[in-house]
Amino acid sequence: MKRDSKLSGILHVLLHMLFMRRPATSEELGAMMGTNPVVVRRVMGGLREAGFVTAARGPGGGWTVACDPAATTLADIYRAVGEPSAIALGHRTEMPGCLVEQAVNARLDAAFAEMAAVFEQHLAGVTLAALSDDFNRRLAERGASLEDQTHAS
Amino acid sequence: MKRDSKLSGILHVLLHMLFMRRPATSEELGAMMGTNPVVVRRVMGGLREAGFVTAARGPGGGWTVACDPAATTLADIYRAVGEPSAIALGHRTEMPGCLVEQAVNARLDAAFAEMAAVFEQHLAGVTLAALSDDFNRRLAERGASLEDQTHAS
């Protein structure tokens, strides 16, 4: 199955934005994510609607973080990007007239629901600030500077 | 994302096979699963290699369950069908030179690993016999007979 990488991608650019003092354009963020500016706008649009970022048009415009990183969890971001299904398995048929299929689906659904719950709980336990701390820890371990990470790399 | 339904499908036919006294052909199983006999052979092939079913060629041949349903768990079957990834989310890049991406990936990987573990544990706690019991319970609730479930339905 082709994996959805919206969450991964958007977290990446959000974290970069936390270290920038000025609005970031879709073009810049696209370069960071290795993708097209339009893709960035599409995904960031969800965050904008949810109020986690703001967008400004025109020269000097771009995207700005508009939430408290210590109060925003990965679960919030996950929902804002449309909560794409985290589960790659499914049923063969959704409307089984067959009782065998019903028995199978019921068990699998229970497992799927458990997975989804565990995932969201995990995300809810990690704030953007925590991610930012992770990053700073890695920087320190490497003895690298913030500027080294501005995605010439 | 297109969901992988091999586990769902194969459990369905396995359960049917438990209630049959004779080998089931790929054609019959395909009709039950609403798919092509070749697809059935492909997936059953994994179970055969793992020893959970046997296949016989020629007239009167077909597939036969060759394991103890009370000793075979859904986790066994899941592995036998190739353990397709249960997780629909992924990283944007796998080899990040960027420390931001590393920080993000590490957190997401932890969440994914937790999901996968929970899923396999859940599957490991359900035997084919338990599924069969589920089915019989549903039959009783409905007051239906076994024959009603032979997939004309």
Next chain:
DNA sequence: CCGATTTGTAACATATGAAGTTACATGAAA
């Protein structure tokens, strides 16, 4: 007002992978 810059969005194109299909070889039973 004008032109440059940037977001917003629709419409279309590409790529990936699960599932479906065709074709034919192999083996077993009557």
Next chain:
DNA sequence: TTTCATGTAACTTCATATGTTACAAATCGG
């Protein structure tokens, strides 16, 4: 030796995440 069945390779189809093009709308500096 014919018929029924699996075994498997090769190809097609379909869904959908992502990428691309095109252009409208808004904002800023002059």
